[in-house]
Amino acid sequence: MTRDLTYAEALREAMREEMEKDKGVFLVGEDVGQGYRGCFAVSTGLYEEFGPYQIIDTPISENTILGCGIGASLVGMKPIVEMMFADFVAVAFDGILNQAAKVRMMSANQYKLNLVIRLPGGSKNGTGPQHSQSLESIFMSIPGIKIACPVTPYDAKGLLKEAINHEDPVIFFEHKKLYSLKGPVPEEEYKIPFGVARIAREGKDLTIIAISYMVNVALEAAEILKEKHNLEIEVIDPRTIVPFDLETVGKSLKKTNKAIIIEEGIKRDGVGAEISSLIMENFFDYLDFPVKRIASKNSIIPMSPRLEKAVIPNKESVVKEIEDLLIL
Amino acid sequence: MTRDLTYAEALREAMREEMEKDKGVFLVGEDVGQGYRGCFAVSTGLYEEFGPYQIIDTPISENTILGCGIGASLVGMKPIVEMMFADFVAVAFDGILNQAAKVRMMSANQYKLNLVIRLPGGSKNGTGPQHSQSLESIFMSIPGIKIACPVTPYDAKGLLKEAINHEDPVIFFEHKKLYSLKGPVPEEEYKIPFGVARIAREGKDLTIIAISYMVNVALEAAEILKEKHNLEIEVIDPRTIVPFDLETVGKSLKKTNKAIIIEEGIKRDGVGAEISSLIMENFFDYLDFPVKRIASKNSIIPMSPRLEKAVIPNKESVVKEIEDLLIL
């Protein structure tokens, strides 16, 4: 049976199901339980259901919140750490770069770190430079971690359940603009394996690989370009950027011979830089022209909506860039 | 007049000259002054010369050490912050990502941040996973900062003097293997502007863009390949990776039509990903084959020398990769 759930509800359901199954699963973070009940209401109701042993409110101390996850996971639990905003993970960055990511490799597999770090990222409602960033690319060059960035409620639930049981740390990017969006989610148990992309829209003329919320922007742009120019655009949502499903991308490229990557993070050494390099290294001869990267400007994410629109890719800007590229 | 100085001496001379000129220049960090006198002896002697107003020892508190730099720079000084090892910058990461890098853009140019953050990075003598990393790429996707990675004593001095007077934060990567290497440094005043690459070796058959210590590895490899196969390899040292001198690279490519990037950081979304993407976007039609990235394996930097050799590119591995690539 399938119902429509919001992305936030889907995440909540994933946590609920895993917490029911395994008392070792717990959520820890600022205001996730009593009181504010989750800054974006993702965990609302879970405290009432699971109580203070599985839903744990903390002082404002991101470093130690992350440490709660690392330490508990070291001794065999399955913690979910929530940073209230993805941007705050910078405060606890050492815990990821030098601790969590390295535990398994340093200990020569004596210890594995079953740890999810949930990061509500991206821009919404002009929360500004310190509350809107898309930091995926900063984590991409850290060995030892996986990075998920689900777009649909279906994927949000399936990937989170997979992450909760995954034996390496998972940086789990949620996009604030997605929380309230609805989509079908089956009641039956399922998980989504890492490294398997989703074809969000099929097409034969051009391949777009889009990250996080930009999948939706790409879909809108594709629709417009279909209507305006009868272009058939294929939109690929990698779902996890580490590991990255290069195979699915390759298949698409062999059909379209054209690739664009869209992300909300900034372009310089962004997620697109890695994907672009991978594509060129592996499918050079299939490409009609170099892979194009569409990304945010090399700036802060400004609070002003007009400035924000100038900085972050949106459907109009994407349409225009594609039109320019294909000289339509 | 030109003398031979070590890289460490050249850095020290840059600091000394700027400190003499301007009392607003100061060095702050753990054990930079009295006592240990700089973990890698870069600042040795400066305390005796400049005293506690310009050479400032701190408690072990990386966050607040960086804060000393940010705060003092906000009110018009020119601080140089030393992290004892580049890896420790993770502890103070928020100060860079969310504070220093954003000050100018957030304040709409009311405040500029004249701040140098010195990071001794890279692997030497098996200091292991938490003391050997090459973290350039993590900073590359942060808007608002510049990134220097000098290789020669000449560049070390010239770039540091430029950095000390630069109006945006500069992440200044020093490589531990370089400190003791000697090279000519003029006594006369000079600075090296950011964004101007250096041709470390001229050639016509292949372009290598190498980062930090890998420039030396590339030069060694080039020499071997010259002897073995009469290959003329051009080696480019970008000196600063932000800003990046794409023009010099382009000129070289128009001659060689082949590009390889070598870095000590890991490959996934490394510095090479950005450079590779840039090259392909701008010089696609000149390339005989896709840009090749040579970088460290997606692993920890192990302590064991043998493992370390397997992880980090070295002259033998670089020679082999080039031979394979060119089917020599």
Place this chain on the structure above:
Amino acid sequence: MKIEESKKLQFLEKMIFIRQFEYKIIDFARTGKIYGSVHLCVGEEACAVGTGFAFKKEDYILPTHRGHGQAIARGTDPKKLLAEISAKETGLCKGRVGSMHFFDKENNIVGCQGILGAQFPIAVGVGLAINLRKEDSIAACYFGDGTSNQGLFYEGMNFASIWDLPILFICLNNLYGMGTHYKKTCKIDIYEKAKLFGIKTDTADGNDVEEVYEKTLKLSEYIRKNKKPGLIELYTYRWLGHSALDSRPYRPKEEVEEWIKKDPIKRYEEKLLKEGIPVEEIDAVKASVEKQIEETAKFAEESPFPEFTKDMEI
């Protein structure tokens, strides 16, 4: 300490102004004229005004994420501030950053903090610079009760203590950090933490503007003279939600009502009346505020939105 009548009226005026300013933001928000996260300080006006008036022109200020009042009391032009919060070109930072991260160099406001705790290391750097350059200024570092749980707070106090930095730590203890009561997050009074570091401390009724002013002034002068840090903890309460239009009911209704009874403005107005200040003067203050607020709002509303400029990319 004897406070002149004219200053008293200024206190009252600024408090009323700040409150009206915050309510104007709610108006703006309801009609979609405000962008981004906005944290209001209704109920905490005496803290802002009592501290703000205690500083000198050359002092440096680091306000919190709830910083409108702190800035206005300091001297920030409210027109530019409201324009900033309304994302306008004429804003303090050209509409780029809004309520939570504004800078105001004219008034030595070296930046508000959206990242809780990040103000402490920066304040240390400012304090260090003051000492290195032998300036006479002090650095005023505001923070909330919740924020005092960041490790950076302790590091900041430690550096201030060992280096004798002229930093005034100002804690606005409004009992909660978002939905969480301070008592759930730490067993120690905040001023006690500072005492441990040998930092001179004081506490004050944060709803009594004169007490806040006098104690802040005294502590500031101590800091200025002795080049040593100080900390003052102000007990107060925010009447409204954590952010502008938020109204989650995590606080007992009675508690909120109890604190509304301690309204710092009403209380001060009554005090001034009792002291013999004519009601006409107080009414004049109110009328003046009303006019200023309208002008402020008009300025913000009529200002243009900014365009993206090249200098926004570094």
Place this chain on the structure above:
Amino acid sequence: MKIEESKKLQFLEKMIFIRQFEYKIIDFARTGKIYGSVHLCVGEEACAVGTGFAFKKEDYILPTHRGHGQAIARGTDPKKLLAEISAKETGLCKGRVGSMHFFDKENNIVGCQGILGAQFPIAVGVGLAINLRKEDSIAACYFGDGTSNQGLFYEGMNFASIWDLPILFICLNNLYGMGTHYKKTCKIDIYEKAKLFGIKTDTADGNDVEEVYEKTLKLSEYIRKNKKPGLIELYTYRWLGHSALDSRPYRPKEEVEEWIKKDPIKRYEEKLLKEGIPVEEIDAVKASVEKQIEETAKFAEESPFPEFTKDMEI
């Protein structure tokens, strides 16, 4: 507390073993058999042994960057440890990480710290897990005096205090962090910091193995029983440089000599003799250590170096 003779001899043996182990490392280092940063604990053996013997099998241990003694006293196989430090396949972590970052799951050593201060949040997580699962174990979190200046130390104590976590914070105060004397970095005694958080504290002569043992045991039992944190500060001194072959002269010669006079091993040996333990037994201990050390060294030397394996890439 009455300590049995056999245990006393064990104390002595372990202390001598640790010291010889460290000197063996210097030998190794001089002949190029050691890689990476190595921090030795000569002079601090009583701290390692006195604490290590106070734990139960099920306790979790977080040693410092100077952790050989702490691990050996805990039960880590010194052969595997020396092999690790010599970058050998047979090392605790297959030679991957060396002296500063080893893990030993068999002995619940959840990792040493090369990043000073990173042990505190992790200890909190371990303590939290113990409570959530209602285990009887405790988490022993070692750290140095210099490390106590990281903000994370305070955060860790705060969480331990508000959540009643069974964490034993063990401070090895050897007066210096690299070249810097503690007094230059903080005005507060470390145990005083813990007291502020309502954490039960104790201090001990870190060169008196029995005192360390008894006080650690007592505090551990308090923690285990009451599920509350504790902190013990041990005063000691490192005889050698900050790292293995380093000999920078930042400490007054007299100070070093003064502390060498307080040699925890010599002192304990004399005490045992005075208590009537026959010199032959002590000699036997020494002979046994010598033999073990030779075997340990042989094992490390004869072990092969590791090869890179696919599981090193994630």
